[in-house]
Amino acid sequence: MKVINLKDLSKKDYQRIVRRSTGTNPEIMPKVRMTMEAVRKYGDKVLIDDYKRRFGEENYKSLLVSKAEIKEAYKEVSEEFISGIKQMIKNITAVHQAQLPTKKDTVVNSEKGISVWREWRPIEKVGLYIPGGKAIYPSSVLMSAIPAQIAGCKEIIMCSPARGNGQIPAPTLVAADMIGLTKIYKTGGAEAIAAMTYGTETIPNVYKIFGAGNSYVTAAKMLALETISIDMPAGPSEVFVVADETANPAYIAADLLADGEHGEDSACVLITTFQEVAEQTIKEIEKQLPKLSTEERARESIKRYGLFAVVDSLDEAIAFTNEYAPEHLEIMTRNPEALVKKITNAGSVFLGDWTSKATGDYATGANHVLPTGGMAKMYPPLGVDAYGKWMQVQRCTKEGLRQIKNTIEIVAVIEQLPAHKNSVSIRF
Numbered sequence: 001m002k003v004i005n006l007k008d009l010s011k012k013d014y015q016r017i018v019r020r021s022t023g024t025n026p027e028i029m030p031k032v033r034m035t036m037e038a039v040r041k042y043g044d045k046v047l048i049d050d051y052k053r054r055f056g057e058e059n060y061k062s063l064l065v066s067k068a069e070i071k072e073a074y075k076e077v078s079e080e081f082i083s084g085i086k087q088m089i090k091n092i093t094a095v096h097q098a099q100l101p102t103k104k105d106t107v108v109n110s111e112k113g114i115s116v117w118r119e120w121r122p123i124e125k126v127g128l129y130i131p132g133g134k135a136i137y138p139s140s141v142l143m144s145a146i147p148a149q150i151a152g153c154k155e156i157i158m159c160s161p162a163r164g165n166g167q168i169p170a171p172t173l174v175a176a177d178m179i180g181l182t183k184i185y186k187t188g189g190a191e192a193i194a195a196m197t198y199g200t201e202t203i204p205n206v207y208k209i210f211g212a213g214n215s216y217v218t219a220a221k222m223l224a225l226e227t228i229s230i231d232m233p234a235g236p237s238e239v240f241v242v243a244d245e246t247a248n249p250a251y252i253a254a255d256l257l258a259d260g261e262h263g264e265d266s267a268c269v270l271i272t273t274f275q276e277v278a279e280q281t282i283k284e285i286e287k288q289l290p291k292l293s294t295e296e297r298a299r300e301s302i303k304r305y306g307l308f309a310v311v312d313s314l315d316e317a318i319a320f321t322n323e324y325a326p327e328h329l330e331i332m333t334r335n336p337e338a339l340v341k342k343i344t345n346a347g348s349v350f351l352g353d354w355t356s357k358a359t360g361d362y363a364t365g366a367n368h369v370l371p372t373g374g375m376a377k378m379y380p381p382l383g384v385d386a387y388g389k390w391m392q393v394q395r396c397t398k399e400g401l402r403q404i405k406n407t408i409e410i411v412a413v414i415e416q417l418p419a420h421k422n423s424v425s426i427r428f
Contacts, residue, residue, distance in 0.1 A: 127196035
């Protein structure tokens with residue numbers, strides 16, 4: 001870890017930092033496609049064989065999580081956890097209730113006797129992928145499922161990988177049960193994405209898949225796009241901090257490590273106008289790292305995609321931020337509200353010293369399913385609107401059709417589509 005001037009970053013290192021762990025690894029795509037095709041062809045057998053191979057044939061009972069398993073899960077979590085989940089449910093629900101689109105948008109009368117408008121409809125069947133390889137993510141259950149419920153999705157399928165005992169972690173199951181999910185399946189990776197894409201004897205197919213995962217899950221979601229829709233091609237986590245001389249290096253270090261501990265391919269970036277802030281942050285990181293059980297992952301993530309850079313001005317910092325398009329952006333400056341107005345590309349923005357990345361990960365009510373790898377340039381955070389779509393509606397009276405009759409007939413002739421012309425002419 002060392003501090004550099006952003007202008008001195010080599011072209012090679014600049015590309016390494018800006019591109020970070022983006023996209024899907026082309027080397028794994030053939031393997032993932034084989035898995036997808038196997039599930040399409042053989043259904044449950046692929047998922048069950050994978051489960052038995054991982055956890056032993058004696059542990060297999062069903063892909064579907066039973067009521068007994070959920071009841072057992074409650075015995076493994078504390079009352080404090082239950083209380084925390086309740087607060088998360090309350091806040092996430094409040095924030096996302098405000099996002100519910102109106103059922104009908106503005107009616108436009110483009111001509112006298114012509115009305116055009118859109119009506120919003122929820123997606124009927126959605127699939128939620130909840131990761132569980134290196135960590136446990138009950139928070140992701142709430143972030144993915146609550147917006148779907150608010151949107152009005154009729155069928156919500158959840159898939160999550162089992163762990164060492166052949167069960168989905170208890171906190172994940174409890175969170176799912178507390179918000180009323182019942183179709184919970186013990187399968188993960190590309191197999192789970194394939195199952196929700198094509199359907200198996202046990203797991204229904206869906207129309208859109210939500211949720212982040214490892215590179216195999218991301219690759220499977222990209223292949224699923226050939227058949228259904230997905231939320232976004234989410235990849236490894238990342239945090240980007242813009243700081244001036246007022247920022248607290250201990251807070252910056254803690255927030256960078258909070259992202260770095262997700263995995264070796266996470267990205268941690270600090271851009272500051274003050275050299276001493278960067279230097280003190282590195283010292284704080286070295287002080288805090290040994291206290292973490294996730295030290296190895298966090299240290300490796302900083303080595304791969306970490307950056308501690310000094311810039312001449314906040315404008316230079318903002319320009320680089322918008323080019324990087326971070327998943328999580330923390331602005332620790334004297335007047336963060338002024339800077340956020342200049343941000344065009346970021347997934348979720350955290351203003352001031354007291355708004356750590358973890359606040360949005362868990363409890364403010366903002367969604368933590370966010371675009372990564374520069375995708376914030378074109379993808380928004382997950383919200384209620386992602387679980388529905390607009391349907392276009394129009395109505396013409398006889399007088400309205402007369403207003404546009406000539407236009408339709410002329411253009412239909414130019415496009416050599418005589419039936420189009422006739423479909424209007426015949427009415428007169």
